[in-house]
Amino acid sequence: MAELVAVQSEASILGSMLIEPEVVLTVTSKLSSSTFTIEAHIIVMQVFEALILEHHTTDFPSILQVLELTNQLQKIGGHEFLRSLIDSVDSLTAIDTHIELVKDCSRRRASIAGLQAAIVNLESFENDPGAVWSQVYQTGLEVSDFGQHGSTHIETGHPERGLYATRIQILKARETAKVLYTGWEELDSLIPTGFARKDLSIIAARPGMGKSAFRFNLTRRFCDRGFGVAFISTEQSKEAETDRQDSILTGIAVHEIARSSTWAVGDPRLELVKKANRFIDENWNYDILFDRQLNMSGVRDWLTLVTRRREKQILLIDLFDRLTDVGVAENKASVVTRKLDELSVLSQIFDIHICLVVQINRQVERRANRRPQLSDLKDSGGYEERGRLVLLLYRDAYYNEDSTDNTLEVCISKQNQGPAGPNVIVPFQFNPETLEAIPRHGGFFGSRETTTE
Known part of the structure; x- marks a missing residue:
């Protein structure tokens, strides 16, 4: 039956x-x-x-x-x-x-098949009963969940499955691996494994805090270091995204670039914009998709297309919760968790890191201390469990218009191998006009009082 x-x-x-x-x-x-x-x-x-x-x-x-x-x-x-x-x-x-x-x-x-084979061996006087028991044990392990889908069993003393042999394999793999570091020493020193391939990371903040600008600053660092980057925008138009891109690359205020139609013929700013885009075309391994009606199936199909042409090391999605089959009205928490699982599979299949830009809940606005916490993530259960690295962004100037402090705090709220928590913060100098973010010397670790200008 x-x-x-x-x-x-x-x-x-x-x-x-x-x-x-x-x-x-x-x-x-x-x-x-x-x-x-x-x-x-x-x-x-x-x-x-x-x-x-x-x-x-x-x-x-x-x-x-x-x-x-x-x-x-x-x-x-x-x-x-x-x-x-x-x-x-x-x-x-x-x-x-x-x-x-x-x-x-x-x-x-x-x-059943394993036990039948073991019984046959037991009936043979030539076989060692201990060896037969080992076969029964191994059979049980292989058919359990531990033996399925890439699980690893380490058996101390075994010449191939032993701890020493396994560790040597890991160390050799690291020697040849191209680790996704940003080149920002202040940040890289606190994230030992970098943006590891086959992992998921989360960048989260309130709207207008600077998360998309920070995401492009990250993109610029990866591309300049020779990594292949794929980027999906589910919210911004190509006009808004490329305006931001040009502002960061040229140092021209983003609001000026948005009004480029008013520039006079021969304006030197136009040549700077052209030069920046020629540089990207000639030097970066970078693919962009703008689609406000995209679902997870579309993500996979597009990733399949771009990775056939050029190898990619990282995919960034801004905003993840705007994918049409993620931003649903009912049972959103369970939907988010399921879609994060699917993305985890994609990261394994394509051997890439996947970084998701997401929103912070409005509840943070009701607190005296508005710095975000993991629990402020929308549908936070799935993000906390699946995200191997979670970066939460905060700017005091966002809430205080009179503030002259343009510090963008990047809090390493969670990571699996390295320091994490509300006081593990890398301060960036953020330019709200050009959207450029540059790490300040020094950083926070254990206290917000240790920063230096």
Whole structure:
């Protein structure tokens, strides 16, 4: 009975993947083709895996084309079989339940097969019972969740899986890795691993605080250091974004650039803007997408496109919560968590760091101390759990119009390997006219009183 239910769940999962491309990331992060039972199901899942590995789109026409080119369409039952998979979908919201049913059944099959092999060995007097027990243990480990989807088992004393061998592999990998440091020593010294590939980071602040300006200053640092950067804007127009970009690069006030149509012929500022954009075209590995109707599936498709042309090390999304399937009205917290999981899978697939720019809740305005905290993040549970690095921004001049202090505080509110907390802050000198941000000498660590000008 359990096997029959699992087969039905397999069909529903594959049908959901054919209907809704966004489901593909959820499924492939939890299941593999070896998890499936029916040969036809295995073949279809292998096609999905192959397309993902090659960074191709995984929509229905693509699946159909691969099946036809590899002469497997008729083997699985033709178009009728694919239609039957789609017809088997009861509800897209039931995908997680179907995934768990298939995983449980797969584990049972693997356990039975492993135990049967161990029993055969026990019946042979030539085999060491201790070795047989080790095989039973290893089989149990491999079919558990610990043996699935890239988990690592370290076994002290083992020549290949031992702690020494594992540590040597890690150290050698670090020797050749190109760490995503910003080049701002004041910030890099407090973030030992940099903006690590295959990780997620969060930059958060209230509207108008300077988070988008800080994001472009980061972009500039990465691009100048030779990193490949992909940027998605779900809020700003290309006019507003490039005005900011030109202001930071040329030192011309952003409000002046916005009024460039009033400049006289031959105005030297125009030549500066042209020079800055020529420099970007000739020297930066930088791709930009402006789309206010983008969803997670679109993010994946665009990332697939740009990484085929040039390698990327980091993707920045500003604003993440404006993606059409993230900024929903109902159950937003659970939606955000699920979409962050999908982004985590994308970071693994494309071997990149993903940095998300997000909003801070209005509740911070009600406090005497308006510096943001992790709990001020909108739908903060998901961000706190999934974000390996969280930077919270604050400017006193934002709240006090008479203030002459243009310090932009960058608080390392969370990170997995390094100092973090409300007093771990790097102060930047922020120019509200040109939007340029430059670290000040010194920094905060343990107290806000240690800053130097």
